[in-house]
Amino acid sequence: MSELHLYNSFTRRKEKFESITPGYAGLYVCGPTVSGESHMGHARPYITFDVVQRYLKHLGYKVRYVRNITDAGHFEEEGRDAIDKVSEKALLEKLEPMEMVHKYTSMFHKGMALFNCEEPNIEPTATGHIIEQIAMIEKIIAAGYAYEINGSVYFDVPKYAENFAYGKLSGRVLEDQLETTRDLDGQDEKRNKADFALWKNAPPEHIMRWASPWGEGFPGWHIECSAMSRKYLGDKFDIHGGGMDLQFPHHESEIAQSTIANGHAPVNYWMHNNMITINGKKMGKSYNNVIKLSELFSGNHPILAQAYHPMVIRFYILQTHYRSTLDFSNEALQAAEKAFISICETRDTLAKLQFDTAKELNQELDTTLVNYINECDDFMNDDFNTARVIANLFLLKPNINSLDKGDFAKYSIKEESLNYIKSKFETYFTNILGLKPLDAAQSEKLDQVLALLIEMRKDARKRKDFAASDLIRNKLAETGVLLKDEKDGSVSYTLE
């Protein structure tokens, strides 16, 4: 039995996972900025880390999963217009900032529920932790690594770099940063281009503002995650996750701030998921190719050929390793949809499969199938390789069908092996990958209606009235219900 190893972005190596407190695991994941509707890009990290926390729990860890909501607006400390993103949008929509933040938070939650993502244990908001952020900034100033100017506070990056490895996480050299960072307005205050804001003085038009030792203002972009992760997970915790695009400057800055405030690095393992691309380009506001979750589920977007069920998206994402880019296309999603429906059928078949005492044991088959399901543990332990787990579930498919439909007419596997495979398949499908079949409730009613039609068709076939039987089948096919005559004389159906 292998042990969990994960790729640590900080060391750029796969490392054995050892939690700080045996039996407990602390996980912090950067949550969304709720200044707009969630899009397809949001699906990736939250599904990825949902599986991470599910698997940690499966391994027996007591997990505290913290995922923040950024509702104060990331301030662009090198921004052109020095306007808080959240409040700018709020003015345009003529909404109270908190009203808008509430709306998009709620939509985000609904999306996550549709993806079957378990809720984090704590979901702290930036606006709810201004006090903690101010306290942390004061510590950094006291330590001599930040300076105040005109009511704003900046982190002194070159000074930090003298004593600590600034840039290690993102593989950057400070000198390059100093040379290449572009000249932007509002830079004058900072001593160095690489410095970043801990606290920003609020201009009069800025709606979101809080009193601080440096006047009215709002927190800098990075400090919220440092303050909130420390509060709920401690000044050193196990895993910090987020999208690759956050590695620099966000996570690099988090490390710097926390290292000064806490006296040591805050995180043991950094995990970064790769991006979703559309036609080879990252999805992002600046590319104008964002597909919102609501558009994805309704199919109402020029790029989309059809609507896609949230479970199909989840399956699609898990079919690719989280550190690879995932290029979106209708073809790929349609393939994923078929594959997902197919594996759901296998799950049903397996659940109903009964041990047959009349058949003789085929030890080789027994060993192979048990091995397929056991390998899933090794794959998950190897940096959460859900793609290989799913591949092995597909390896089981033809074997399960053969055991069920009698292609393996004479032989079988041990009863205990069958029960073991049933149990583990279900654990992987439902608990670890977090999948659930499509529309379980609806299909019950359909079942009853179709049972009637199937009976009528059976009757027609008995009378050799194939015109009538084909009419039923063809008309059903037109509406997307495909009938299948099974070998044992029964009839099943699938929905297109």
Added chain:
RNA sequence: GGUCGCGUAGCCGAGUGGCUAGGCAAAGCUCUGCAAAAGCUUCUACAGCGGUUCGAAUCCGCUCGCGACCUCCA
């Protein structure tokens, strides 16, 4: 421009110094009144050029192509 990463069969995508991942699509067979489904079989790929090695898609170098980050971003 700087830094980092990627280029795998028709498509999507794992993996990796020797043992054809998997899915979708396609073809053949079996089954079947006909279909569909299912089962079996087939399609044996790793950008190009050098090098290291008994052996490279996997390691190294160069070239070409693509992307990410450097600025809000999941």
